[in-house]
Amino acid sequence: MSNILDVLLQKKPVVCDGAMGTMLYALGAEAGQCVDDLCLSRPDLVRQVHRDYVDAGAEIIETNTFGANRVMLESHGLAGKAREINLAGVSLAKESAAGKAYVGGSVGPTGKLMAPYGPLAVEDAASVFEEQIEVLAEGGVDLIFIETMADITEIGAALGAAKKVAPDIPVICQMSFAQEGRTMMGLDPAGAAKALEDLGADVVGANCGAGPHDMWEVVRQMIQAASKPVIAQPNAGFPQFLHGRLVYMANPAYMAEYAKRFVEAGVAFVGGCCGTTPEHTRAIRAAVKG
Template sequence: MKDFREFLKEKEVILFDGATGTELLNRGYPQDKPIEYANILNPELVISIHREYIEAGAECIETNTFGANELKLRSWGYENLVEKINKMGIKLAKEASNKNIYVFASIGPIGKPIGKGFEIDEKKAIDIYKRQIISILEEDPDGLILETMSSTKEVEIILRLLDNLSVKIPLIVQFSFFKDMSTVLGEDIHRVIEFLKGIDVDIVGLNCGNGPLQTLEILKIFAQHLKEPFSVQPNAGYPQFIQGRLVYNTGETYFASFVKEYIRYGAKVIGGCCGTTPRHIAFIKKETKRDLLVEIETETIHEKEIEIKKKDTPSRLSRKLGKEFLVSVEISPPKGIELEKVKEGVKLLKMAGIDAVNIPDSPMARVRISSIALAHILKEELDIESILHFTCRDRNLIGIQSELLGASALGIKNILALTGDPPSIGDHPQAKPVFDVNSEGLVLILNKLNNGIDYMGNPIGLATNFTIGVAVNPNTDNPEQEIGKLKRKIENGVNFIETQPIYDKESLERFLERIEFKLPPVLAGILPLRSSRHAEFLHNEVPGISIPKNIRERIKESKDPKREGIEIAIELIESIKNIVNGICLILPFERYDVVAEIIMGFSR
């Protein structure tokens, strides 16, 4: 059998196979197992599907290895079978091909965003793909096909890895788009096209995401901007969820009716994706035997204008940072919708002279009213700005950006970027965490929105103007690690820092002296003590809080510990005024009057 690249030059159209996953499910493969595990669980079924596609006319078949990477298999508990599943996938396809059909190893996306501040950074992604690709290469496939890709970053990582491994076999790269011409991770089609212009592969193309008609519309855009040949592998239309299964209803005749136009717009590799069957491929085969017009017709397709408009107006707090000694108070959002107590408390704090209130985001993973809603109500009714605590626990990458844009539209412009407490410690321990990003990644997202683009680089119109804060723990047992994390956050773009509660000037000074890079304005966390038991609880049971022995003894020996706690807080604030740019007082037991007294008790 000749080299695939020679075959590609000679042939007008090359027919690939259709779906493997949906075919396995249609033939009784269990839904509670990963599709790729069929290579081990039921190899005869996999071989039979390959052979039916070959009998239908497929000249190339893809291996059942699309999701056989460590990360995806781990969710099923099969991460130790990466090598076995991938090798078996190649072996089964080769057995079915009988050395007369080209075997392309299918490689799909990891399924999560990649980059600094995400669960999967570049190094982890490289390790995950390297493990899969090396297993595949050991079985000598005729080519590789990267399919259903949604991130140019991910493809770039794979291509770099292949280059480092000196892989020279044929390579196809296919992206998947929604109807709005963006990928599942939000990359605009023109951004993808610009990326594809700069890579050196045998074929670029489209698969999954759409049925045959929408795939044609996207192919037309490819044809205007990129050099052929292209590949197209549409779904059999859009699925319905019937009796617990996805069902695709696009018939073979309709599906194959697009072949002529696919070829007209430069497609040389044609096959199918989700929901397609050997019958779809057989009907495509019939169409390819006809005399087809291959002259490309071009259409005028206007690229989206990428225009970054001017920024939104800044917050009042941002104008004061580094210029005035700021005072914020962290309040407790209620669990229900009764807000009168909060409003009355914030009125008292405003009279005492605060600059903002900090509003936690379901702190300690316990259900509370939406911090965005509460921030908006306080702004509208009391004209007080908030520092919104925003966590990564409950929102995926799309939800994070959507809610941040919503907050900005409501005039909430000060954000404290936090990773968030895991649900396991809260009042709904069965809830599933998200954590698509951590606080470092959240800072990066905020800065991109401030530059008029979303995380994937797509324009959002009017740029946001968030003032971005992060937390740091001066009491940590591992200051070097804490400082390293802080440095990475600052590199992503930070406007201010809030510390965990401190109880002595010296520990804060020692921590700050360790830092060798320039810091933005720092607000020191102050949590007033209410009793000896309160102090001992914080010191012994709350991570990140350390209270010196002399402070604990002082409040223990006091005849009026509540008053002593207020005096300790005022003295501490007076002692650190010259080394920080403000304070964030944390409301103890919803005692607004205590905090108001502290604010009025020190000189600003």
């Protein structure tokens, strides 16, 4: 479809960045704070995380806009700043990438359950995602990353929104799978891959979840079922409380070992989610491109 996706696939495997949120907490963001709003209030922190990932060898970095949809921002009393936050998010990422990495616009869930299980109607979700993605496109993202989605209805609404308001931008769709290898709503990886392709995703895959080991099985099933390129961005293991702090157990070498396995199995895009750091990205890059 698009040139950018073709160009990226020629460099396969493509190394994506790691976590944004957990990095911002490590740099001093407070628990419960809206990390997306840091695009406006602490652009220096967001820029620092982006630059560290670019220096570590990430070929794609994602904007700090994961929770910057109107519904999620409303829970912080920030719904009126949605446009400003998304535009700032794109410009910080582009400035930090400085032509050395592509910029993916991050789109996360609304945080509300979709009808018929919850209060959010599909058409309302669609309009929330259209608003956010339109601004990300206006800012000039190269790709759209729809991620950490547990409900195929919600990711479908976001993907449909992207195809409507930004039809020329490739869309990467990532769902999250729990430890038993199914989404919260019970969908298995092969079913998710096929459903996302049917809905028009350009790249399908998984992110976050229960660490690289659990993702290995998810990824294998997705590769078998998918005809589109596959992406895997695990978190750094299941977080555990140690001495009162949330700690992610997967060190860079462990993540890199799995990244290599993913790529050998056919994964086209590999990166990290919660708990991963630029050190993880550096190790992944060395393992899959070395």
